[in-house]
Amino acid sequence: MKLFHNIRTLYTPTGFSARRGAEMQSIEEFENAAIFVDDRGRILNVGSFVEDRAPAPSVASSGKVSIEYIDCHGFVALPGFVDSHTHCAFAGERSDEFAMRAEGKSYQEIAKAGGGIRASVEQVRHSSMAEIVHYSKPFVERALALGTTLMEIKSGYGLAVEQERKLLKAMDELQRETPMEIVKTFLGAHAVPSGIPHGAYVTDVLDNQLPALHHLAEFCDVFMDEGYFTEDETRSICHKAKALGLKIKLHADELEATRGAETAVELGAFSADHLLKVSAEGIRALAGSRGLPPTIATLLPITALSLRAPHAPARKLIDTGCAVAIATDCNPGSAMSENMQFAFTLAVIGMQLTPEEALTAATLNGAAALDRARTHGSLERNKLADFVLYDIPSLEYLPYHIAVSDVAAVVKSGEIVAGSL
Ligand code: NIG
Ligand code: FE
Numbered sequence: 001m002k003l004f005h006n007i008r009t010l011y012t013p014t015g016f017s018a019r020r021g022a023e024m025q026s027i028e029e030f031e032n033a034a035i036f037v038d039d040r041g042r043i044l045n046v047g048s049f050v051e052d053r054a055p056a057p058s059v060a061s062s063g064k065v066s067i068e069y070i071d072c073h074g075f076v077a078l079p080g081f082v083d084s085h086t087h088c089a090f091a092g093e094r095s096d097e098f099a100m101r102a103e104g105k106s107y108q109e110i111a112k113a114g115g116g117i118r119a120s121v122e123q124v125r126h127s128s129m130a131e132i133v134h135y136s137k138p139f140v141e142r143a144l145a146l147g148t149t150l151m152e153i154k155s156g157y158g159l160a161v162e163q164e165r166k167l168l169k170a171m172d173e174l175q176r177e178t179p180m181e182i183v184k185t186f187l188g189a190h191a192v193p194s195g196i197p198h199g200a201y202v203t204d205v206l207d208n209q210l211p212a213l214h215h216l217a218e219f220c221d222v223f224m225d226e227g228y229f230t231e232d233e234t235r236s237i238c239h240k241a242k243a244l245g246l247k248i249k250l251h252a253d254e255l256e257a258t259r260g261a262e263t264a265v266e267l268g269a270f271s272a273d274h275l276l277k278v279s280a281e282g283i284r285a286l287a288g289s290r291g292l293p294p295t296i297a298t299l300l301p302i303t304a305l306s307l308r309a310p311h312a313p314a315r316k317l318i319d320t321g322c323a324v325a326i327a328t329d330c331n332p333g334s335a336m337s338e339n340m341q342f343a344f345t346l347a348v349i350g351m352q353l354t355p356e357e358a359l360t361a362a363t364l365n366g367a368a369a370l371d372r373a374r375t376h377g378s379l380e381r382n383k384l385a386d387f388v389l390y391d392i393p394s395l396e397y398l399p400y401h402i403a404v405s406d407v408a409a410v411v412k413s414g415e416i417v418a419g420s421l
Contacts, residue, residue, distance in 0.1 A: 001044070002068045002414055004387075005034040010046065010077040011395045012379040013360040018296055018368035021287075021321035024360040027395070033077065037385040041413025046379050070421060072389055075408050078359065078398075079379050080149025080386035081340035082366030085249075085273050085298050087187075087331035088143070088153045089136050089167050089174065092123035094332045098306075107307050107334060108227065108255065117157065117191040120332055124157040124167065132170040133177065139330060140180050143338040145418040147407050149386040150367065150376050151180055152327075154221055156187030160204070161212045164188055168216040179417035181386075183370045185249060186210070186217035189229050189237050202233050206240050214244040218371075219270065221249040224263060226256035231263050238267045247371060253278040254303075261297070265289040271325065271369040273298040275312045283313070287321040296369040297322045299361070300329035301346035302337045314351035325365035326358065345399040355396045385414040389421065 010033035013019055019026070036044040097115045101107070110116055124132065143151060153171050158164035168184055175182040188209040192201040210220070220241035224234040228251075238248050248267050252260025254274035261282030264272035270293055272278075272286060278297075289295040299312045317324050326347045329335040337343075340362055347358040367377025375384055389408045392398060398406070409419035 001039060001065060002037045002070055003034055004037065004070045004072050004411070005049065006074060007033040007035070007072045007077045007389070008074045009033065009394065010035070010379060011359060012046070012079050013364040014378055014380055015364065016374045018294055018323035018365050018373060019360050020294065020323035021318055024318060024324065024357040024365070025354060027356045027359060035077070035379065035385060035387065037414040041385050041415065043379060043381055043383050043385050045381055072421060073408070075389035076392050076394065077379070077387050077389055078395070079363040079377060080388055080410065080412065081147050081362050082370065082372070082377055083143060083148045083151045083327050083330070083340050084271065084325055084366040084369040085300060085327035085329050086151055086153050086338070087156060087329070088139050088151065088338065089132055089155065089170050090120050090124065090157055090332050091127035091132050091135050092120070092332065093336070094119055097333060098336070101308070116333055118194055120157040121159050121191070121193060125163055129166045129170050129173065132167065133173045136170065136174060137177060139338045140174050140178050143330070143340070144178065144180050144410060145407065146339050146341055146405055147388040147410060148338070148340050149181060149410065149412050150183070150370065150372065152183045152185055152370055154185040154187040155217070156190030156221070159188065159191065159193040161208050164209055164213055165216065168213060179412045179415070181412070183219070183372070184217045185219040185221050186213055186246065187221040187223070188213070189222040189233070191223065191228060202229070202237070205237055210237070210240050210244055214241065214246055218247060219249050220246040221251060223251040224260045225251060225254055225258055231259055234263055235267065249273060249369070253282060257282065261286050265295045269295050270371055271296040271298045273327070274300055274303065275317070276304060276309055278313065283317055283320050283322065286317065293368065293371065294323055296325045296365055298325045298327055298369050299347070299351065300327055300335060300343070301350050302343050303329045303335040305346060305350070306335050311351045314347065314353055318353070318357060323365050323368065324357070324361050325369045326361040327366060341398060341405060342403055345402050348399040355399055358399065359395060385411060387411050
């Protein structure tokens with residue numbers, strides 16, 4: 001067993017499901033805290049030191065128990081970030097498009113001119129699995145060093161059975177080669193590859209890709225938006241995916257309001273992501289999604305910044321009672337960043353979340369969006385000991401110190417995997 005002690009303040013949301021609306025503000029704070037971890041990397045107890053005694057472990061310890069004491073030097077502890085939306089398996093960069101956007105071209109104009117998702121598809125098709133792993137691994141490792149301990153990765157730069165398989169297998173390899181815990185999402189319906197009619201491609205996703213690949217992923221996502229996939233196509237793909245045992249996420253209402261949020265709720269999706277253009281009905285649908293699970297509104301402020309688009313209506317979503325998560329959307333086109341702390345800062349500065357709400361959004365609600373809220377996303381008994389120690393005085397210092405990392409150490413399942421103590 002390990003006892004991480006001498007933590008100046010430990011901040012964590014609590015609970016085993018998403019926090020919605022006003023609940024997102026509620027954060028537990030323990031001064032002079034300690035975290036007791038068992039040999040499987042699970043939390044036995046979390047709390048403040050009282051009279052120099054550690055919080056008693058909740059297990060009956062018969063006989064001799066050896067405890068390793070780890071001094072956390074007065075650092076602040078937060079749960080590891082859960083980055084619940086990334087496309088972090090790719091094979092090359094697209095800074096040329098970034099420069100075109102700086103000259104005033106839109107994401108859609110660049111896509112029409114042969115850039116966008118299709119450019120990344122070309123790069124992936126010309127790369128082996130080992131090359132994709134080699135290219136993506138530094139992004140995953142940097143994400144870890146910046147405090148992310150659980151990361152979702154989507155396919156969607158292959159757009160054909162064997163190419164999508166290569167990406168999903170590359171994610172398995174990233175999981176093996178790094179301490180990052182990875183959740184895999186199949187996103188065959190990300191775009192239509194050039195040379196294939198739209199309808200024929202939807203048929204390929206339904207009849208070839210899903211049957212061949214469903215066992216390699218946990219979630220299925222669809223880019224439901226103007227110029228990408230329609231509501232009807234999204235429904236067919238998601239129904240088939242659900243029949244094959246996959247859980248659902250949607251890229252929803254990013255470029256235009258196309259009933260993405262409403263469709264996500266109707267399909268029982270774990271999350272509706274982006275939502276830059278979500279309608280009032282969409283917000284109401286998300287707030288009313290009381291099913292098991294509720295549909296999380298996953299907001300991606302780095303994408304809005306990078307596309308020079310207004311942020312998603314985060315305040316409206318929270319004030320209406322939705323459960324909001326934030327994630328990076330890390331991808332080579334619209335959000336070239338694996339830095340959850342930067343998403344956190346933008347959530348506070350650009351979307352008017354409080355630091356407490358942003359913490360819930362970046363941890364527990366992200367875990368809920370990945371169906372991991374029972375085991376991840378907060379620091380409490382029976383969850384994994386995934387936490388980050390920061391050389392900062394308080395929670396609000398984290399978004400306040402813009403784009404600079406104060407991470408001292410990252411702990412995944414009770415092991416220090418980045419930084420040192
Ligand atoms: O989430 N919106 C769709 N897909 C990605 C962009 C992917 C790309 O441009 O490569 C996104 O922003
Ligand atoms: Fe995305």
